[in-house]
Structures are given as C-alpha cells and as structure tokens.
Amino acid sequence: LRDKYLSAIADAADESALETLRVQAVGKKGEINLKMRELGKMTAEERQVAGPKLNALKDEINSALAARKAALADVALDARLRDEWLDVTLPGRAAGRPMGSVHPISQVTEEISAIFADLGFAVAEGPQIESDWYNFDALNIPPHHPARQEFDTFYMHRDAGDNRPPHVLRTHTSPVQIRAMEKTGAPIRVIAPGRVYRSDYDQTHTPMFHQIEGLAIDRDISMAHLKWVLEEFFAAFFEIDGIKTRFRASHFPFTEPSAEVDIQCSWVDGQLRIGEGDGWMEVLGSGMVHPHVLKSAGVDPDQWQGFAFGLGIDRLAMLKYGIPDLRAFFDSDLRWLRHYGFSA
Numbered sequence: 001l002r003d004k005y006l007s008a009i010a011d012a013a014d015e016s017a018l019e020t021l022r023v024q025a026v027g028k029k030g031e032i033n034l035k036m037r038e039l040g041k042m043t044a045e046e047r048q049v050a051g052p053k054l055n056a057l058k059d060e061i062n063s064a065l066a067a068r069k070a071a072l073a074d075v076a077l078d079a080r081l082r083d084e085w086l087d088v089t090l091p092g093r094a095a096g097r098p099m100g101s102v103h104p105i106s107q108v109t110e111e112i113s114a115i116f117a118d119l120g121f122a123v124a125e126g127p128q129i130e131s132d133w134y135n136f137d138a139l140n141i142p143p144h145h146p147a148r149q150e151f152d153t154f155y156m157h158r159d160a161g162d163n164r165p166p167h168v169l170r171t172h173t174s175p176v177q178i179r180a181m182e183k184t185g186a187p188i189r190v191i192a193p194g195r196v197y198r199s200d201y202d203q204t205h206t207p208m209f210h211q212i213e214g215l216a217i218d219r220d221i222s223m224a225h226l227k228w229v230l231e232e233f234f235a236a237f238f239e240i241d242g243i244k245t246r247f248r249a250s251h252f253p254f255t256e257p258s259a260e261v262d263i264q265c266s267w268v269d270g271q272l273r274i275g276e277g278d279g280w281m282e283v284l285g286s287g288m289v290h291p292h293v294l295k296s297a298g299v300d301p302d303q304w305q306g307f308a309f310g311l312g313i314d315r316l317a318m319l320k321y322g323i324p325d326l327r328a329f330f331d332s333d334l335r336w337l338r339h340y341g342f343s344a
C-alpha cells in the first residue's frame with residue numbers, strides 16, 4: 001500500500017491527479033480508513049501493532065502529498081516566469097506611431113522658470129477663477145477705479161440671491177503676489193506662471209494668454225535689483241550677453257514707481273533681430289510693490305519693500321522662436337505644432 005501510493009504521488013502530473021490520489025488513499029472512504037475500520041475485528045495485541053502503523057502511513061502519505069503539491073507549484077511558477085519573460089531593455093515600438101511634441105508655451109514656461117530658479121525664485125500658484133478682491137481690491141484697485149475697465153475682464157455669472165463674493169477669470173497673475181505673501185510672509189522671492197484672461201482678440205491678443213509674475217520682497221530691495229534681475233534673465237533667455245533694456249516710467253495701481261520694460265531689437269529685411277540695433281520692444285510691466293498691496297497681504301510696509309514684474313510668456317515665445325501670429329498658439333493645428341513644437 002505504502003509503495004503504491006508513494007510512487008503514484010511522486011509521478012502525479014498535476015494538482016487534480018494529486019487530489020484523486022488523496023481521496024483514494026486518505027479520504028474518508030479511502031483505503032487507509034477502510035483498513036482502520038478493520039482494526040475493530042482484530043485482537044488487542046494485533047491492534048496495538050497495526051494501529052500505529054496505519055497512523056504513521058497516513059502521516060507519511062499526507063506529507064508526500066504536500067511535498068508533491070509544493071513541487072508542482074514551483075514547476076508552474078518556473079514555467080510562468082519563462083513564458084512571461086520581458087526584456088525591458090528592448091527599444092519601444094515607436095516606429096510608425098505619431099509622436100507628440102512639447103507646445104512652445106510649455107517649453108518657454110519651463111525655460112523661464114529654470115532661469116528664475118537659478119536666481120533663487122521659487123514657484124507659486126493661484127486659481128484661474130479668482131475673487132475680484134484678489135484680482136483687484138488687494139492690488140490697490142478699488143471698485144470704481146478706472147483700471148478695472150482697462151482689463152476687459154470676464155466676470156463669472158451669479159444668479160440673483162447668490163451671496164458668494166464676485167469672481168472673475170483672473171486678468172493677470174498679480175493676485176498670486178497676494179496669495180504668496182499671505183502664505184509665507186516676507187522675505188519672499190517667487191515667480192508665478194499661469195493662464196490669464198481678457199476679452200480681446202487680434203493678431204497679438206487672444207482671450208486667454210500666459211504671464212509670469214515675479215515678486216521679491218526683503219528689507220532693502222530696490223529698482224536696481226529689479227533691473228539686474230531682468231537683465232540677467234533676458235541675457236539667459238535670449239542667449240545674448242549684455243542685451244540692452246529700457247525702463248520707461250509708467251503707471252500700475254499696484255506698483256510705485258512703475259516701469260514698462262523694453263528690450264533692444266531691430267528689423268533687418270523684415271526679420272526681427274533681438275539684441276541688435278536701436279529699436280525697442282515692450283516685454284513687461286514692473287515696479288516697486290505699492291505699500292497698500294503689502295498691507296493687503298499682511299506684510300508690514302514699514303519693514304519690507306521689494307519689486308514685482310509681470311511678463312507675457314506668449315510674447316516672449318513669439319520673439320525667441322520667430323512665431324508671427326499669437327492666435328496660432330491656440331489653434332491646435334497639428335502641422336503648426338509639428339513645426340514649432342519641441343521634442344519631449
């Protein structure tokens with residue numbers, strides 16, 4: 001009996017064969033149990049010899065079953081590992097499939113962020129649907145200030161009886177100045193890239209476009225620091241050492257004094273050349289952060305001061321990569337994206 005089962009178990013080809021053997025040998029109505037029933041008919045002496053033997057045989061068969069089961073599982077696992085083997089070093093099957101590209105706006109946003117990261121600026125963020133307090137009031141633009149009209153603001157619709165504060169699609173990234181200062185206080189050095197919205201549309205205006213806000217607040221930051229930071233930035237961005245900038249006195253409610261900044265450029269044979277000649281191209285607005293703005297954000301203007309600027313990402317992308325029409329950025333024309341896009 002013993003040899004019959006042990007060799008059958010060792011030869012069992014799979015789990016179901018093993019289960020059949022288990023039932024035959026040690027199952028309720030299996031051969032061992034049948035033999036155990038016969039113990040009753042034996043004499044006491046015979047029983048004392050046969051009983052332990054049968055029990056030992058039962059144990060032995062049970063462990064042989066378990067061992068064979070484990071061995072079969074190992075074999076199955078080996079087979080799976082062999083069949084499902086994957087060479088992760090093989091090149092992907094890219095050939096023939098269309099590859100996407102990085103949009104010039106994303107590319108330029110990355111380039112600008114990297115340059116300002118080198119200059120010690122962290123990245124801050126704010127919502128695109130902004131309360132009019134952050135977009136205007138906190139930036140020293142009270143409700144009836146004429147500057148509100150200049151922005152061509154998109155207002156969010158509110159039903160009568162809706163008591164939530166009025167919201168707008170942010171018209172600039174400047175509200176992120178307030179949010180960033182509320183969050184970390186002074187000193188602070190951040191940029192805030194993102195989408196902004198104004199109701200405007202022609203070759204150089206789209207209702208959605210992109211800005212990067214800059215903000216540096218410390219004990220004694222001055223216009224000189226602003227000028228140095230921007231000149232470093234333009235030199236790095238356009239890869240032109242010593243590119244000239246021009247600061248023109250201007251007005252923004254949230255800076256005092258304010259300056260619009262132009263970079264040196266010229267037109268040669270209908271081609272725009274950055275950093276050459278005696279023409280100028282406006283690229284950003286800037287100034288010393290107005291004390292009212294610091295106060296709105298909970299920063300004490302008697303102890304802290306600094307500069308802010310806002311530049312148009314789309315405009316800089318057009319200038320750097322020679323893209324003539326702003327609207328093409330957002331047409332999703334695949335031929336345009338293939339031509340002006342960057343490989344990932």
Ligand code: PHE
Pocket residue numbers: 171172173174252255285286287308309310311
């Ligand atoms: N928010 C201004 C705009 O969108 C730009 C700006 C930012 C000017 C910061 C001064 C300081 O026109």
